[in-house]
Amino acid sequence: MTLQANYEQIPLKEYAERAYLDYSMYVVLDRALPYVGDGLKPVQRRIIYAMSELGLAASAKPKKSARTVGDVIGKFHPHGDSACYEAMVLMAQPFSYRYPLIDGQGNFGSPDDPKSFAAMRYTESKLNPLAEVLLAELGQGTVDWVPNFDGTLEEPSWLPARLPHVLLNGSMGIAVGMATDIPPHNLREVASACIRLLDDPDATAADLCEHVRGPDYPTPAEIITPRNELVAMYQSGTGSIRARAVYTHEDGNIVITALPHQVSPSKILEQIAAQMRAKKLPMIEDLRDESDHENPIRLVIVPRSNRVDADEVMQHLFATTDLEKSFRVNLNMIGLDGRPQVKDLKRILSEWLTFRIDTVTRRLNHRLAKVERRLHLLEGLRIAYLNLDEVIRIVRTEDEPKPVLMARFKLSEEQTDYILETKLRQLARLEEMKINAERDQLEEERAKINVLLKSPAKLKGLIKEELRADAAKYGDDRRSPLVQREAAQALDESALVASEPVTVVLSQKGWIRAAKGHDVDAEGLSYREGDSMLATVKARTTQQIAVIDSTGRSYSTPAHTLPSARGNGEPLTGRFTPPAGARFDAVAAGDNDTRLILATDFGYGFVTRFEALTGRNKAGKQIITLGDGARVLAPQVSADPARDRIVVATTDGHLLMFSVAELPELDKGKGNKLIEIPKAKLSSGDERVAGVAVVTEGKGEITLYAGQRKLTLRWADLVEYGGNRATRGNVLPRGLRRVERIETTG
The missing domain is CATH 1.10.268.10 (Topoisomerase, domain 3)
Structure with a gap:
């Protein structure tokens, strides 16, 4: 007797292709992509239906989640219980679903760790009132029923949704060769768009965007995607959404109160802390997580001082952490024809309305x-x-x-x-x-x-x-505000440098360098042959350094970019392009609001802010007007013009002190006369201003240098030289009438 074979012999290549195609279609149609009608994947649909069959309506008493999962995998979904339970938990998390379909009791995870939910034997669940939108018309001949996996029961092919749920809660999934990323939307906006399409079938996707203004995530983080990009996204079915955290100012601290969707607070803290450890956030002193039941998201950033620009810091954090996040949008779903397709907004709502009319x-x-x-x-x-x-x-x-x-x-x-x-x-x-x-x-x-x-x-x-x-009945106000914001910009390198003291040294031949600390013997440094020290200034690595040339032009560069004082430095002509023949005569440092006194040896000067000396132009900018033969003096800092006094000394031994407030504050120019010098002596070069110094009323002292001699004058001594601006001043003691320079020493 010959037995007939009950198998088919086919080439391995053909078998592999057929098996993979079958698997691919199964994953696409029966696992990963939602159906446009009810917006659910099969596992979600089976969970909702099984719970309704268990009598777990919104008004009922909840039952153990294990009971629900057992019914789902035993009757309708022959897959792993952990995957089924995770899908169930997702529909119960208010921070994951815009409109949760399940009311979970127990530990269903947290925004910090959505997968930290308790085991299903510990939690209980029932349906949310919104699930009525999906189930209310189920027993009214609205759906087709199909046998379950073993043919012993029947289950609905879809649920008769009264609202386009596919847009309300959105969906994420990875199939074979395709994926879906549908963001959640506001129920009222979507319902309004459906009504508009019923009234005007010719309405375009752009017209419907008058109603559906953009996605609406479960968190109140701002959506900063421009309006035109949102419209383009809904017209094509693909694009991206940018969401940004919300923060406020409290007692000088920065308090973050809302994070983008699916962003973990602990991850944000980790990202910021990593930058702090790498010394890339010197302006931040401390970081705290003060989140609790009343304030689900409350991250506190403590600036190092009240001078730190909090908004600037946040712009940097937006650009470098998940405080600003981009979400991919891919409106891919199973249509009424049973085929997966990326659909635009009008196509989605049109197909859903066709589904609804049929229902x-x-x-x-x-x-x-x-x-x-x-x-x-x-x-x-x-x-x-x-x-x-x-x-x-x-x-x-x-x-x-x-x-x-x-x-x-x-x-x-x-x-x-x-x-x-x-x-x-x-x-x-x-x-x-x-x-x-x-x-x-x-x-x-x-x-x-x-x-x-x-x-x-x-x-x-x-x-x-x-x-x-x-x-x-079920709608609510939009949670994610649509706000027009400029793109986040990370701070430049200088803003992220640790603030350390340095002494900037400028040589006679225009070479510059920076030595660590403020106690530096600049004259004792080594110089190139034929060169020597010209000027020094105390600064910090976070500040800008400004140099002024012999034509009165100012140039600036970040202090932290200057070469170390271990070498001879570098020539400023490598950084800037001064006019031909110009030399660098003075150097200054400070913050933008630092007030400086700029003066020339012809006896003219004015007050300006350090910001006026800075700029990105390599050719610099004109800051001080110099007469023929005039030379700029070392700039002096005035912390309080109302109390500060300026002391002016000439090479002929005249000294005058007057209030800084008598000088005008200018962005550029020649300034006003500081001290009277006879025209004859000025034109002949017999007398010039040797230097200026600033002292504070009631304290401070200056030191005058004349050859090998020096004279220190305290405040009580300086009072004798007080007078009005532009006067001749008093004569210094004999032996100090050939002043070479003046310094503030106390």
Whole structure:
């Protein structure tokens, strides 16, 4: 006897292709992508349906999650319990779902760690009221039923959603060769767009964007994507969304109160702390997480001082951490034709409205059939009432009353069975009146249903009314504000440098370098042959350094970029392009608001802010106007112009002190006269201003240098040289009338 083989022999290549294609289609259609009708993946649909079958409505008492998961995987979804439970938890997390479908009791995770939920044996769950939108019309002939995996039960192919749930909660999934990233949206906005499309089928995606203004995430983080990019995204079905954290200022601290969707607070803290450890955030002193039940998100950033620009710091953090995050948008879903497709906003809403019209039509037809059946039964009952005595006689006397009644009164089998099953108490006159009233009511309902089914306009009107009702019942205000913001910009390198003291040294031949610390013997440093020290200034690595040349032009460069003082430095001509023949005469440092006194040896000067000396132009900018032969003096810092005094010394031994407030504050120019120098001596070069110094009223001292001699004058001594600006001043003691330089020493 020959046994017939029950297998097929095919090439391995063909088998592999077929197996992989089958697997791919299964993952695409039955696992990863949502259906446009109810917006659910199969596992989500089965969880919702199984919970409704367990009686876990919003008004019911919750049951153990393990019970629900057991029903789902035992009856409808033959896969792992952990994956099923995780899908269930996701639908219960208010920080993951814009409109949670499940009400979870117990530990269902936290924004800090969404997967930190307790095991299903510990948690309980039931459906949220919003699930009614998906389930309410399930038993009204609105869906097709298919056998479950073992053919012992039936499950719905889809749920009869009364709202476009595919947009409300969105979806994420990775299939084979494709993926989906649908962001959540605001219920009221989506319902409004559906109504607009019902009223105006020719409305474009751009028109619908007047209603659907953008995604609406569960967190109140700002959506900063420009309006035109949002419209383009909805027109093409692909794009990206940028969300940014929200922060406030409290007692000098920065308090972050909202994070972008799916961003963990602990990850943000880790990212900021990593930059702090790398010394890339010297302006931040401390970082705290003060989140609690009342404030789910409260991250506190403590600046190092009140001079730190908090907004600038946040712009840097937006650019370098997940405080600003980009979300990919790919509106890919299973359409009404059963095929996956990336759809634009109009296509999604149009297909859903087609789905909804079909659902409502099936619901009305189902109800019409029930009404007509009931009217049919009532008509038979009415005939029985009209011929009650005859009916009773037939029932009492006939062995088989059913065929006799059918023949005698021309009743259907269904009507006859209903009459025979009627209880005696329903034969009362009052019951007859109730039946007549019910018949009138049902006939009126049948007429209304027929009108709706025959009039597409009235059917659309019904759908619009239901959309408005659901939007009023379940809708809420937008959570994610749409805000126009400029792109975040990371701080440049200088802003991220640790603030350390340095002494900047400028040589006679224009070479510059920076030595660590402020206690530096600049004259003792090594110089190139024929070169020597010209000027020094104390600064910090976070500040800008400004140099002024012999033409009165100013140039600036970050202090931390200067070469170390271990070498000879570098020539400034490598950084800047001064006019031909110009030399560098002075150097200054400070913050933008630092006030400087700029003066020339011709005895003119003014007050300016350090910001006026800075700029990015390698050719510099004109800051001080110099007369023929005039030379700029070392700039002096004035911390408090109201209390500070300027001391001016000439090479001919004249000294004058007056208030800094007598000088004008200018951005550039020549300034006002500081001290009177006879024109003859000025033109002949016999007398110049040797230098200026700044002292504070009531304290401080200066030192004058004249050859090998020096003289230190304290405040009490300087009072004798006080006077008005532009006067001649008093004469210094004999032996110090050839002043070479002046310094503030206290």
